[in-house]
Amino acid sequence: MSTPFYVSPQQAMADRAEYARKGIARGRSVVVLQYTDGIVFVAENPSRALHKVSEIYDRIAFAAVGKYNEFENLRIGGVRYADLRGYTYDREDVTARGLANVYAQTLGTIFSSVGEKPYEVELIVAEVGAAAEDDQIYRLPHDGSIVDEHGAVAVGGNSDSIGAYLDQRHRDGMTLAEALKLAAESLGRDSNGGERTLTAEQLEVAVLDRTRPQQRKFKRILGRQLARLLEADSAATTKTDDPSDEEEE
Amino acid sequence: MEANTRSTGRLPAAFLTPGSSSFIDFLGEHSPDLLPRNRSLPPLQGAVEIPHGTTIVAATFPGGVILAGDRRATMGNIIAQRDIEKVFPADEYSAVGIAGTAGLAVEMVRLFQLELEHYEKIEGAVLSLEGKANRLSTMIRGNLGMALQGLAVVPLFAGYDVDREKGRIFSYDVTGGRSEEHGFASTGSGSVFARGSMKKLYRKDLTEDQAITLVVQALYDAADDDSATGGPDLARRIYPIVTVITDEGFRRLTEDESSDVVRAIHERRLEQPDGPRAELL
Numbered sequence: 176m177s178t179p180f181y182v183s184p185q186q187a188m189a190d191r192a193e194y195a196r197k198g199i200a201r202g203r204s205v206v207v208l209q210y211t212d213g214i215v216f217v218a219e220n221p222s223r224a225l226h227k228v229s230e231i232y233d234r235i236a237f238a239a240v241g242k243y244n245e246f247e248n249l250r251i252g253g254v255r256y257a258d259l260r261g262y263t264y265d266r267e268d269v270t271a272r273g274l275a276n277v278y279a280q281t282l283g284t285i286f287s288s289v290g291e292k293p294y295e296v297e298l299i300v301a302e303v304g305a306a307a308e309d310d311q312i313y314r315l316p317h318d319g320s321i322v323d324e325h326g327a328v329a330v331g332g333n334s335d336s337i338g339a340y341l342d343q344r345h346r347d348g349m350t351l352a353e354a355l356k357l358a359a360e361s362l363g364r365d366s367n368g369g370e371r372t373l374t375a376e377q378l379e380v381a382v383l384d385r386t387r388p389q390q391r392k393f394k395r396i397l398g399r400q401l402a403r404l405l406e407a408d409s410a411a412t413t414k415t416d417d418p419s420d421e422e423e424e
Numbered sequence: 425m426e427a428n429t430r431s432t433g434r435l436p437a438a439f440l441t442p443g444s445s446s447f448i449d450f451l452g453e454h455s456p457d458l459l460p461r462n463r464s465l466p467p468l469q470g471a472v473e474i475p476h477g478t479t480i481v482a483a484t485f486p487g488g489v490i491l492a493g494d495r496r497a498t499m500g501n502i503i504a505q506r507d508i509e510k511v512f513p514a515d516e517y518s519a520v521g522i523a524g525t526a527g528l529a530v531e532m533v534r535l536f537q538l539e540l541e542h543y544e545k546i547e548g549a550v551l552s553l554e555g556k557a558n559r560l561s562t563m564i565r566g567n568l569g570m571a572l573q574g575l576a577v578v579p580l581f582a583g584y585d586v587d588r589e590k591g592r593i594f595s596y597d598v599t600g601g602r603s604e605e606h607g608f609a610s611t612g613s614g615s616v617f618a619r620g621s622m623k624k625l626y627r628k629d630l631t632e633d634q635a636i637t638l639v640v641q642a643l644y645d646a647a648d649d650d651s652a653t654g655g656p657d658l659a660r661r662i663y664p665i666v667t668v669i670t671d672e673g674f675r676r677l678t679e680d681e682s683s684d685v686v687r688a689i690h691e692r693r694l695e696q697p698d699g700p701r702a703e704l705l
């Protein structure tokens with residue numbers, strides 16, 4: 176019988192963390208910004224079928240980077256958790272904080288269990304409130320911790336430099352067009368210092384818009400409306416429900 | 425029920441297992457006790473007095489469909505509730521109106537709404553109108569045991585079919601049998617009178633406003649002859665719930681809008697209590 180090598184617990188966890196971080200760093204980033212009417216999610220994602228940003232519940236949305244099958248599983252789990260909770264109690268009782276906790280427990284247990292490979296994902300769970308002060312944004316790294324964020328946050332490959340860029344330029348009360356342009360600029364910054372201009376086709380954009388009359392505040396911004404917002408100067412309207420702008424589906 | 429059923433507080437395995445996009449299927453696997461169909465009922469001794477919802481009517485017009493219901497729930501010969509709401513949006517392009525055991529019906533509608541929303545979120549696409557109608561059929565069939573003991577739920581489902589660009593109506597029986605209705609339909613205790621009324625008044629080329637008047641006339645006639653159907657209560661300002669579904673989505677008439685329709689009809693009926701007359705030949 177061979178004797179296994181001794182690996183200190185510190186070393187074992189550091190290895191797992193590095194494994195997860197490397198996986199996450201391979202993918203493109205997602206940024207989430209507060210703007211005057213809500214929260215906007217912007218991902219560099221040329222695919223129309225595989226979403227990085229999705230609706231969870233009335234006022235809650237989800238964004239993720241990393242391995243698609245892993246975060247897709249977590250997204251479906253989150254939708255099931257939210258719908259079941261809302262059905263058992265009331266729609267009001269589904270909160271981003273509760274969901275973030277369940278995600279953190281799930282990621283944390285998987286990260287520290289020896290039998291499972293750590294998930295290579297980083298999530299954002301956000302809830303739009305009645306006013307900007309009530310908005311909640313939680314960032315959930317691979318190891319099961321929760322970070323309470325305000326203003327703007329980036330996750331994924333180049334998140335450090337994108338986050339720093341956003342922190343310098345984001346301010347409260349931006350219009351949707353302003354926030355969207357800042358997000359697109361920040362996502363275009365590469366880790367080697369290069370800059371690219373991202374077009375509407377390369378971006379996946381969705382908002383949680385507190386001014387939407389419907390109960391479900393999540394809305395994707397697609398096609399012409401997205402292109403118009405990216406081109407618009409900062410004075411442009413921020414309305415997301417303008418039917419004249421919507422692409423035929 | 426709480427997601428944190430394990431000591432670790434993580435999502436239970438059932439939540440993270442890829443599978444059906446149906447919320448009902450998920451409930452069936454994870455917490456079957458929450459599903460209405462898994463409830464068993466002790467044998468009943470005689471009739472039980474439980475609130476029952478009554479008349480629902482629907483009519484199509486070029487460009488959409490109207491679904492409306494009266495506001496009465498009865499319990500035997502007692503009026504259990506004067507202002508019950510029996511017409512609900514199912515999603516953005518469809519609505520469901522319920523007749524039968526009120527408590528079970530409202531629960532069925534809640535689960536149906538959630539089923540459609542859940543599918544939409546998981547799949548990122550909306551079910552076809554036929555798909556929604558079939559889903560409702562399955563749910564009614566699940567209630568068959570209760571229905572045979574007198575606790576039936578019989579809904580009327582109406583929606584705007586975005587592919588065919590027209591309003592459509594589906595009616596059901598207690599066994600979940602589904603049939604598409606053309607033009608107009610009704611369900612509940614006053615449905616025979618409502619159907620007779622619409623039969624004489626319905627035309628294919630009604631405008632939206634005319635179709636609204638048609639369904640309110642039909643509810644008026646149903647209330648006229650069926651004691652379990654509530655007529656408009658002008659004194660208490662309780663009017664039928666009228667919903668319109670077109671390519672712009674679901675819309676419920678405001679109290680002022682339904683008040684205008686009801687008052688116009690009421691005014692005419694003071695002269696002519698039986699309502700408008702159709703041609704003899």
